[in-house]
Amino acid sequence: MGIELSMMWAIIIIFGVMMYVVMDGFDLGIGILFPFGRSQSERDVMMNSVAPVWDGNETWLVLGGAGLLAAFPLAYSVVLSALYLPIIFMLFGLILRGVAFEFRFKAIHHQHWWDLSFIVGSLVATFFQGVVLGAFIDGLPVVNRAYAGGAFDWLAPFPLFCGLGLVVAYSLLGCTWLIMKTDGPLQQRMHDLAMPLVLALLVVTGVVSLWTPLSHADIARRWFSLPNLFWFLPVPLLVLVCTFALLRAVKRNAHYAPFLYTLALIFLGYSGLGISLWPHIIPPGISIWDAAAPPQSQGFALVGALLIVPFILMYTAWSYYVFRGKVRPGEGYH
Template sequence: MTIPAGIDLTVIWAAIIGFAIVAYVVLDGFDLGIGILFPFIPAGPDRDTAMNSIAPVWDGNETWLVLGGGGLLAAFPLAYAIILPALYVPLITMLLGLVLRGVAFEFRWRDAGHRAWWDRAFALGSTLATFMQGAALGGLLQGVRVVGRGYAGGAWDWFSGFSMLTGISLVLGYALLGACWLNWKTAGSLQRRAVAHARRFGVLLLAAIGAVSLATLGLDADYAARWLALPNVLFTAQVPIATVITTALFYRSLSRGHEVQPFFWALALFGLCIAGLGISIWPDVVPMRVTIWQAAAPLRSQVFMLIGAGVMVPIILAYTGWAYWVFRGKVDGAGYH
């Protein structure tokens, strides 16, 4: 097999996995956020509408998480083999949370007598899954113990003040995305309530981003060097500046009564966070331990999958876009459920 000089398939695969993670956060973030907001939405038509606004799309959104996991196994098997045991507790808890919330979509309609119970399961599952995603990221960033080709730490190594902070931050972030989604897709009392939530969670998220950023710099001299040393700092300093500007634009668009734009400004905030994350860890796949090249699958695996991804990802994006288009516009009270 000959690959043109200058093309590094490992970097391409890192970009594809990165893309899957971005797609996951963009797509599943808001629907998990609606679960997080569920206790703040009164039972009855408003809850039904909130649920209906995501019922046709949540399954597709969650598939990006499967691609993230499956793609990591396929493209960086060593990273998959180290990270998943290291984050055993948060990941298993996340999966159980996703089970609870996933079945609630159908079950709450099948059993009016226990609807309040399934609504609680939806809220608990969504919040737990989100918190554990954030905590897992924190646990990974603070460094995991690796000996040879395996994880060598304990079950609770991930648990720290930092991982609690990243967990809470992600809950705030997804709640913001959920509120912005409801502002876009619903009307009346639910929309008004969503705007109020969006205002609240916007500030909270900005504070959380600041706290996580500072705490990350304190985790390891390596992280600090990537952000603060010259000449990097000329480039990296743009990220916090852009974050503040984006937040301002988010609030301006919210107060002007825009329905769609705040959602995209909130997504832009997430985009900046992920860019910041990239600056912190590049070119590692297990931060401070294993680089993407050390973890990469052999060339034959990379090429075979690249053909599949190259053909399928554009097709997937096309029909996913079509599915969103079918359910465009405001969800009415009756819903399409």
């Protein structure tokens, strides 16, 4: 029973983190792209395209963190002990961005300062999310069920490169979201920007895909051993197909296809990460079953999760449905 509960909780947490990456990714990307808004009106449109939904997107981050604490307390304690500094920096960025969202429309004489806060908060939050991911892939040393590394072990080339890579990925998400939600000169500028961002993401993905197996022998064995190779091989092939389709969609000035193909690329990258690390919740040696809470605790918390997740999905879907369509100057959040 404990094994099944651990699997269910792993699926819930994986799903929650994936939803956060997709949904908060594009509004963080809009913050990174904010300097490309050439006027106050264009920047208003950029912010209004996500203003009705941005704070709800972060519900999934709370779900992932709370689920980790409830179902896998060992993983929660180790991850926070190892990565508390980049996590604090990430939260600082999210707070700065959230304050900028609320204050920017109310500021009259100092709106440029809140524009800068929105840009800096988005960049900081995105970069340190990537750093956390890279440090997690690098592995966290655990001795006697406690983190055995240093406070600055995350300050290494691979995690820092992953931080830059996530900035590129979120920028492309934000760019294609704006292609879908805007029109006129702003949309055309995003079309022009999408092509170099796609190529940059392809380069970043290639570098990470080479760096990871070269630096981690256990991941290399997992990738290139049978039958795992048959599970992993479709991922790079589908990445190339989606990239080609995305470039074609951008070239023909499509409105919705670029965002959908970008979502597919993000999902493929996430699935490749899952294949590389499964079933380790603390790489390189702690599995989800090693880190699991007692079955009674997992079962009790699971009842609440299974009740609340459908409601989150319903109100999220409804909010996106209500605020569907293009955002134009003079319309939106004030």
